[in-house]
Amino acid sequence: MDNLAIARVLAEIGDLLEIKGENPFKIRAYRNAAETASHLAERLADLTPPQRLAIPGIGKDLAAKIGTLIETGSIAYHQELLQEFPASILDLLHLQGVGPKTAALLYRELGIRTLDDLEAAITQGRLRGVKGIGEKKAGQILRAIGERAQVAGRRLMAEATETADPLLAALRAHAPDGDISLVGSLRRGCETTGDLDIVAGGAPPSVIDAFTGYDQVERVLAHGATKSSVLLRGGFQADLRLVARESLGAARQYFTGSKAHNIALRDRALQRGFKLNEYGLYRLEDDAAVAGADEEGIYRALGLAPIPAELRENRGEIEAAEQGTLPVLVTAADLRGDLHMHTTATDGRADIETMARVARDLGHRYIAITDHSQALAMANGLDERAALAHAARIRSVNERVEGITVLAGIECDIRADGTMDLADECLAQLDVVVASVHSAFTQEPEQMTERILRALECPWVDILAHPTGRLLLRREGFRYDMERVFAAAAERGVAIEINSQVDRLDLRDTQARLARDRGVTLIIDSDAHSPAALRNQRWGVAVARRAWLTAADVLNTRTLDELRPLLRRHRAAGSRR
DNA sequence: GCCGTTTTCGGCCCGACTGTTTTCAGTCG
Numbered sequence A: 001m002d003n004l005a006i007a008r009v010l011a012e013i014g015d016l017l018e019i020k021g022e023n024p025f026k027i028r029a030y031r032n033a034a035e036t037a038s039h040l041a042e043r044l045a046d047l048t049p050p051q052r053l054a055i056p057g058i059g060k061d062l063a064a065k066i067g068t069l070i071e072t073g074s075i076a077y078h079q080e081l082l083q084e085f086p087a088s089i090l091d092l093l094h095l096q097g098v099g100p101k102t103a104a105l106l107y108r109e110l111g112i113r114t115l116d117d118l119e120a121a122i123t124q125g126r127l128r129g130v131k132g133i134g135e136k137k138a139g140q141i142l143r144a145i146g147e148r149a150q151v152a153g154r155r156l157m158a159e160a161t162e163t164a165d166p167l168l169a170a171l172r173a174h175a176p177d178g179d180i181s182l183v184g185s186l187r188r189g190c191e192t193t194g195d196l197d198i199v200a201g202g203a204p205p206s207v208i209d210a211f212t213g214y215d216q217v218e219r220v221l222a223h224g225a226t227k228s229s230v231l232l233r234g235g236f237q238a239d240l241r242l243v244a245r246e247s248l249g250a251a252r253q254y255f256t257g258s259k260a261h262n263i264a265l266r267d268r269a270l271q272r273g274f275k276l277n278e279y280g281l282y283r284l285e286d287d288a289a290v291a292g293a294d295e296e297g298i299y300r301a302l303g304l305a306p307i308p309a310e311l312r313e314n315r316g317e318i319e320a321a322e323q324g325t326l327p328v329l330v331t332a333a334d335l336r337g338d339l340h341m342h343t344t345a346t347d348g349r350a351d352i353e354t355m356a357r358v359a360r361d362l363g364h365r366y367i368a369i370t371d372h373s374q375a376l377a378m379a380n381g382l383d384e385r386a387a388l389a390h391a392a393r394i395r396s397v398n399e400r401v402e403g404i405t406v407l408a409g410i411e412c413d414i415r416a417d418g419t420m421d422l423a424d425e426c427l428a429q430l431d432v433v434v435a436s437v438h439s440a441f442t443q444e445p446e447q448m449t450e451r452i453l454r455a456l457e458c459p460w461v462d463i464l465a466h467p468t469g470r471l472l473l474r475r476e477g478f479r480y481d482m483e484r485v486f487a488a489a490a491e492r493g494v495a496i497e498i499n500s501q502v503d504r505l506d507l508r509d510t511q512a513r514l515a516r517d518r519g520v521t522l523i524i525d526s527d528a529h530s531p532a533a534l535r536n537q538r539w540g541v542a543v544a545r546r547a548w549l550t551a552a553d554v555l556n557t558r559t560l561d562e563l564r565p566l567l568r569r570h571r572a573a574g575s576r577r
Numbered sequence B: 001g002c003c004g005t006t007t008t009c010g011g012c013c014c015g016a017c018t019g020t021t022t023t024c025a026g027t028c029g
Helices: A003-020 A024-039 A049-053 A060-072 A076-084 A087-093 A100-110 A115-123 A135-151 A157-174 A206-212 A245-256 A259-271 A295-301 A317-323 A352-361 A384-397 A445-457 A482-492 A509-517 A532-546 A560-566
Strands: A179-183 A195-201 A217-223 A227-232 A236-243 A274-277 A280-283 A289-291 A366-372 A405-413 A432-436 A495-499 A522-525
Touching: A003 A024, A003 A060, A003 A076, A003 A087, A003 A100, A024 A060, A049 A060, A087 A100, A087 A115, A100 A115, A115 A135, A157 A179, A157 A195, A157 A206, A157 A236, A157 A532, A179 A245, A195 A245, A206 A217, A206 A227, A206 A236, A236 A245, A245 A259, A245 A274, A245 A280, A245 A289, A245 A295, A259 A274, A259 A317, A280 A295, A289 A295, A352 A366, A352 A384, A352 A532, A366 A384, A366 A432, A384 A405, A445 A482, A482 A495, A482 A509, A495 A509, A495 A532, A509 A522, A509 A532, A522 A532
Parallel strands: A195 A236, A366 A405, A405 A432, A495 A522
Antiparallel strands: A179 A195, A217 A227, A227 A236, A274 A280, A280 A289
């Protein structure tokens, strides 16, 4: 049983407890544990019971329940709750405007178990007379049922940013003296996001009207004096919060989250005799404002170094901020090159020279052209002969393009048995070899582990690319023993990629952090298939920052002179990094 | 259900908006 399956059960228990009206803190404990489980880099099933107990937010009871779940596939407590409430009523909770109380009421009063039941009940007027539900509420629910497919779902970080940028520009144009900025999960650099959160400080009240009147707004969900929510065309929700300038830092802190970070921070505030809300940090004894205009002041007043938004997940950043050990996170400006991209030789859209010029204009000092190997026949993958001919063309581009060094590489398939798709003699003649899995994703974890380990044994492999093969919102990655692969990569000096394609971002944040902790060097590559996609490294940088990586942890922050000796072909046989 | 250099019991983050209400519960973030 994997972490996501465990997380789903724990989250479902949380939902069921909420419908039941249980202690809110007990509910939070289950949800908190679900959140933790879903982001944990190590597999819970691979941990010993004491190791599970050591995870923050998992105590004796939850550790035991998780153990039972792993061993038997279910938790009795969960099954008992499902006896009280059918699992299908949890769908009701996802409707805008329907929470646990309403769901419980509908089930108890009218026996409503499914969305279809609810829709029928409303259209038949059976909700009339139910306490707390009037005409408007019923209409709202009916609309939510109709819109659920459209509204449901998260967006990729890149897509959400594309939606946010023009909206921010429109608000800034309306309120040029205001300070208007993106907060929420997008500011934290999360790989996907459920909505857009915007904070405006020192802007006129009319900015709210500019927001609800934005031309991409499909429907206004809420419209107050300081807070407003809209549904944008395409079904993406955006929230705007207007605060006074002296509260801007507090509002940005509050709405950037994460929820777990904020709870921990406010707990810390209380312990130190303060109250923290979206307006500021106040002394409990006399309500005097201590900080609020900027985020830094709030963190400092709480005895913390300012915490970068990407780290605010309550995964150790508060302790590190207290001890002054926060990492200096890698930035896009630290990147000097890009070692994974494609051209028209296989499935890219531009030729070598175009890619080189665009990369140079982006500020890169070196790139590697790494087209596909023969196994990817549908992408016109290259065989040994074609790969070497392509390498010659790549190297010749250096004579025509100034200001950047173009390395001849390959993205070589790791075949199902772990052998490389091109012969060693060919790989040995290239400058860089990127190895990837593109087939047989469904191998058992044991087999996949052996497959990747075998690939890392090939002395010419420099980089393991998109190491889980996941596609965000579409496909889970393949499973294998990451600890063993990380250990082998660290031992052999193979870099592991954070792939910056908008729907890959693979490795993910927590896994990249674990890899680094195990001594692996990471690399942030674009895997660009077009010149425009070379800019995608910014998304990979966001993941790297969420993984606590510094420039020193990332291979392509090195100069070319520093990089070359780190490639395996340039290392003395048997030597390690 | 978790957690503890003021606690092994008694805490646990905080406020805006809406709809159904005559003072507030529910939802949301």
